[in-house]
Amino acid sequence: MSDYEIFELGDVVLQCGRTLHDAKLAFKTFGTLNAAKDNVIVYPTWYSASHADNEWLIGEGMALDPAQYFIIIPNMLGNGVSSSPSNTSEPYDRARFPPVTIYDQVRLQHRLVTEKFGIERIALVTGWSMGAAQSFQWGASYPDMVERILPFMGAARCSRHNFVFLEGVKAALTADAEFKDGWYEAPPRRGLRAMARVYAGWGFSQTFYRKELELKQPVRPFGGRAPDVPWNYASLEDFLVYFWEGFFLPKDANDLLALLWTWQHADISGDPAYGGDFDAALAGIKAKAIVMPGSTDLYFPQEDSAYEVARMPNAELRVCHSDWGHFAGDPRGTSPDIAFVDAALKELLAR
Template sequence: MNSDIATFELGDFTLESGVVLTGARLAYKTFGTLSPEKDNVVLYPTAFGGLLMHNEARIGEELALDPRRYFIVTVALIGNGESSSPSNTPAPFDGPRFPEVTVADNVRAQHRLVTERFAVDRLQLVIGFSMGALQAFEWAARFPDKVARMAAICGAARCSRHNYVFLSSLPAALTADGAWNNGDCVATPMQGLKAFGRIFAGWALSQAFYRDRLDQSVLGFASLDDCLEQFWDMFYQPKDPNDLLTMVRTWQRADISANESYGGDFERALGAIEAKALIMPGTTDLYFPVADNEYEIAHMRDARCVPIPSVWGHIAGDGISSQADADFTNRHIAALLDS
């Protein structure tokens, strides 16, 4: 863990399941200076498999998230290996014994971070990509009077049924490895992790991306096999398998209406969002299609759907892979902040 990553101790944190996660903590980093009025705060949670450093591409002078203007708090998802996770939590919640965690659990923990550590009552913006977008939606629905603006990039307010099916393939592949041993791995399940990454390779990027051979012309790989081996294998094989499965389960259970406040009424939960909202799906995203976001904004008070015109599939919104896509999203985030 980098020396500039800070830790917020949650102590004994009661999850939505009723399980008390002892010694819970959030990892976070800050950029910029908190204003005396505490009215310049941007919260930026991480995405699936992402570390805090992966959020930094969207932060900088001359970018929408300019630390000269805003106090930006990036916070790590529970289960990502930096915040409390199966890989860094002692018994009795180590490894496969780590409890189920929801998006709402993450947001409740983040609310404690911003209110207790920084004494901030209202956020100017909550922004997120992918699973970060799930958290942005949850923030805006759970704390409608605490969020002035939200930006959800290649994400949604809940995990769709089709998305759930895709996600179910990941643990099925990983746990088929003979080394898995119900999560108490007898060795690193390299074949399972390889299969995990290969599934993502077919879903995270679009058919058009591969048809246009951008893996070769832009990413520089000599062949598809080289792309699979040198990128997808290398990205997932170093990760802790129990961390990955914790994040998969968190993603699958995402739904802003799955609580006592809304009782499963998805449209009512969307209608409760007071934030000025920017929803940016990727036009070729296989996880979160444009149609899902269009349905959501039809039930929101003040929301715009601005699709990212890209062949980069889901990762059109990651702020790293395609400069054109990063520039497109940055322009619209800047306009949201200036509105």
């Protein structure tokens, strides 16, 4: 039995001009929608993740408390649970799955929120990494609906440097002869392992590796579920194999590439209302906002966040000082980092 529901989207015309037939948006909810329908939090997923990977930030006594809020976790198209290369019928299966933008993702999430639940106001949209990009997009595309956003360790558009990093990830995965241009019959395991090795140098910071933090057992995460893997690895190689290769090997290569395309082309000004004007899209976000970069994040540096905040009318820059790089925002991060995110969420919700 699945622990999620499916919202039938029907035939969806995407920004790329192609129609995704019989599209499906998987989602999971926590808590109860109140009579006023004003206790809503939307919490989108991140790269390669499903709804289950977001649950660490939800719990009793936490900011995202199901006793107080109705929390919706929508799965991105391409993540293997919503419509994706791995679960779509011909002719748009596998390598032919159409490209999906962040604007497409949020537009379809908006349909879920309004058509299924009749919601007109959202108290908060928050998310980590690609979830942060969707938080920004919600604020820009639906400024009169979204009251608050807290994007953490993410950006309102993919930077040129970030784009180049992702080209390296893509090249490592697709160089496997077994990949067969996306028409593989068996998983391209050599490519998935190579992708994991490339990713390993970026997901955590130089300081993380200098301090050999992968060899030490940290505090358990604040609230939510326990981490999937222990942090007392025997060696750096043990960490690279068990954590990083183990992270990517179960995933479908075409799904990973579909979401990688979405990540590379993330830009909130992709909403037709802004016509590609990034500064105008940032200025269009009316929501109260705390934008939270990580101090050692190699994907999304705080300089980019400072640029965004300077052009948003109601935003504050709040840096999470951590040695854990991008993964300061993930359940595999340290307890103080997760507590920092949770405290900011509580403060923002109280405004």
